[in-house]
Amino acid sequence: MTTPFEELAGLDRLIHEPARLAILTALASCDTADYLFLQRLTGLTGGNLSSHLSKLEEGGLVQLDKRFIDKKPNTQVQITAEGKRAILQHWKQLDALHESSKNWKQED
Amino acid sequence: MKNINEIRFVATNYFNLQGLKNVAIGIFGILVALWGSALQYPISLQNWIFLGFVVIVPIAIYLAFDLYYKHTFGQVKRSPESKRLEWLVGIISGVLIIGGFWLDVTYKLTFSAIGLIFGLGLLADYIRITWLVKGRYLPYYPIGVVLIILLSLFPVFGLPEWWKMVGLRSEAIGLALFVGVFSIFAGIWGHIYLVRTLSPKAEEK
Numbered sequence: 101m102t103t104p105f106e107e108l109a110g111l112d113r114l115i116h117e118p119a120r121l122a123i124l125t126a127l128a129s130c131d132t133a134d135y136l137f138l139q140r141l142t143g144l145t146g147g148n149l150s151s152h153l154s155k156l157e158e159g160g161l162v163q164l165d166k167r168f169i170d171k172k173p174n175t176q177v178q179i180t181a182e183g184k185r186a187i188l189q190h191w192k193q194l195d196a197l198h199e200s201s202k203n204w205k206q207e208d
Numbered sequence: 209m210k211n212i213n214e215i216r217f218v219a220t221n222y223f224n225l226q227g228l229k230n231v232a233i234g235i236f237g238i239l240v241a242l243w244g245s246a247l248q249y250p251i252s253l254q255n256w257i258f259l260g261f262v263v264i265v266p267i268a269i270y271l272a273f274d275l276y277y278k279h280t281f282g283q284v285k286r287s288p289e290s291k292r293l294e295w296l297v298g299i300i301s302g303v304l305i306i307g308g309f310w311l312d313v314t315y316k317l318t319f320s321a322i323g324l325i326f327g328l329g330l331l332a333d334y335i336r337i338t339w340l341v342k343g344r345y346l347p348y349y350p351i352g353v354v355l356i357i358l359l360s361l362f363p364v365f366g367l368p369e370w371w372k373m374v375g376l377r378s379e380a381i382g383l384a385l386f387v388g389v390f391s392i393f394a395g396i397w398g399h400i401y402l403v404r405t406l407s408p409k410a411e412e413k
Contacts, residue, residue: 121212122215125212125215125216125219126215126216126219127219129215129216129219129287130219130220130222130285130287130290131284131285131286131287131288132284132285133219133282133284133285134282134283134284135282136281136282137222137281137282137283137284137406138282139282140281140282140406140407141215141218141219141405141406142215143407176283
């Protein structure tokens with residue numbers, strides 16, 4: 101039987117990084133959000149947000165739609181079906197870990 | 209980084225938290241109440257001009273604030289589930305408000321049916337938008353619910369024509385004025401919450 105700490109080590113690191121967890125959680129709560137909203141919501145700098153979004157896009161968890169509105173660049177971000185499934189599963193895992201860590205007793 | 213409930217809440221309810229738009233709706237409510245109070249029969253040209261002003265000014269303010277939110281805080285499209293729930297609550301509230309209006313004009317009730325229904329609709333809306341965080345945010349909603357229910361029951365409590373005490377022509381005008389003032393108050397509160405939650409450059413700080 102695995103301990104909560106072993107289960108913690110087994111979490112998907114692409115999702116579990118705090119900024120990416122926040123981005124995916126926000127995107128799972130809406131249809132699409134633009135770059136500016138995600139930046140304001142997470143408090144990340146532009147460079148960091150771009151870097152996290154690129155990793156999530158490479159992992160197939162989000163899709164980016166870059167376009168121009170009134171001659172200004174606008175990036176719309178949408179969570180993919182796989183991304184939605186992954187973040188919901190991740191939160192289930194975290195909740196289960198939270199519960200099991202409450203009941204966990206160290207063996208002698 | 210914000211806590212995860214706050215992130216979920218803001219991403220789900222971004223549309224509802226754009227409080228300055230509620231200020232425009234509140235201005236509409238107040239202008240309608242003023243127009244209704246000042247109305248003379250037969251309706252004069254000035255009344256019609258003022259009615260145009262009542263409609264155009266809040267729409268212009270609403271659109272200006274919509275642009276402000278898009279440019280300052282970004283854009284979010286609501287999830288299909290959220291839209292469906294909002295439509296459902298909107299349709300049910302609309303039908304009930306029409307029913308309340310019908311009750312008020314058909315029977316001599318000792319309370320305002322439309323006011324009570326509006327209060328209960330506001331409560332349903334509060335439950336809808338805070339279901340993720342179990343009512344932790346937006347306390348102005350329950351305050352508004354209590355106030356409008358009290359206002360609707362004033363005649364039962366011995367204040368049969370309370371609207372005359374504040375110089376208004378009818379109960380409906382009194383309720384419209386209250387809804388207008390409440391919308392402005394709630395809108396400013398919601399806006400302050402949004403500005404605090406979406407503070408810029410948190411990471412750089």
